[in-house]
């Protein structure tokens with residue numbers, strides 16, 4: 675009798691979970707569930723500790739009209755290097771973006787003409803006992819950033835070094851100011867990459883180039899970075915630094931954010947899911963789930979009625 679009761683309770687539990695998962699389905703929620711770098715209680719404990727290392731902020735502006743958000747690193751006196759508090763800020767900004775229904779794109783940049791010079795060395799000095807925890811926290815945030823259902827771009831101005839270069843690889847694309855410089859200098863600082871760059875660079879450029887970038891600590895000019903395949907676009911030399919954000923927005927909007935927000939989110943989520951799921955049938959199932967959301971919908975009907983020619 676007890677066994678039957680347990681069986682019934684288990685079945686009810688499973689049915690409730692299935693029902694809930696159907697109700698809350700979205701491409702992003704499916705991808706988030708699939709990926710969890712570290713468990714929540716651990717994250718909360720690390721967050722509390724990181725928060726104590728003050729200085730700087732990470733701010734977010736979302737534009738409902740264009741669907742383009744701008745996330746800004748604010749610690750200009752220290753070339754936007756990241757304090758513990760900024761790491762927590764960034765995690766919160768990414769959580770906000772995960773819930774942004776109308777989003778298409780994201781630009782990440784630094785204030786004062788520099789992207790980011792890595793970890794704040796004052797923070798690093800004080801957190802020498804804390805590398806594993808900080809890396810786990812950054813892995814969680816930057817993986818979530820990388821997997822946002824938005825097309826993301828890092829706008830690289832001035833210096834992008836160490837952890838800053840790692841952060842840039844968590845974006846889908848990198849646009850570089852013509853005079854900017856980028857380098858994975860961690861090895862020169864006596865460490866290896868700890869914010870996910872090794873893993874992402876291997877996916878992005880292959881093991882050969884990833885090894886070259888990480889073992890040499892070479893700092894690249896914009897032209898060299900383009901040649902390496904590390905950046906996707908160099909902004910015109912003629913632009914003033916203050917004009918570069920607008921130009922980057924134009925580049926992102928016209929190339930990758932021109933279509934409906936739901937479609938863009940569907941495309942990005944499917945790409946992320948597929949990259950992370952080695953099993954082709956599971957990946958194809960996810961692709962079908964996203965596809966059938968749109969098939970026969972108003973966007974498809976409008977496109978068919980417009981008799982579009984792709985010349």
Ligand SMILES: CC[C@H](C(=O)O)C(=O)SCCNC(=O)CCNC(=O)[C@H](O)C(C)(C)COP(=O)(O)OP(=O)(O)OC[C@H]1O[C@@H](n2cnc3c(N)ncnc32)[C@H](O)[C@@H]1OP(=O)(O)O
Pocket residue numbers: 751752753755791792793794795796798833835836837838859860863865868869
């Ligand atoms: C996990 C993270 C990983 C790690 O630490 O393990 C890393 O990120 S490794 C990389 C760490 N970053 C660095 O080593 C950068 C060292 N700084 C520089 O190379 C230069 O400062 C540079 C190239 C970023 C900027 O050079 P520039 O001539 O333009 O200016 P200054 O050198 O005068 O710098 C201005 C001001 O900023 C302070 N600064 C710059 N970067 C950092 C940083 N990462 N942490 C703390 N402070 C930084 C610099 O000390 C100057 O301050 P001041 O009070 O005027 O001396």
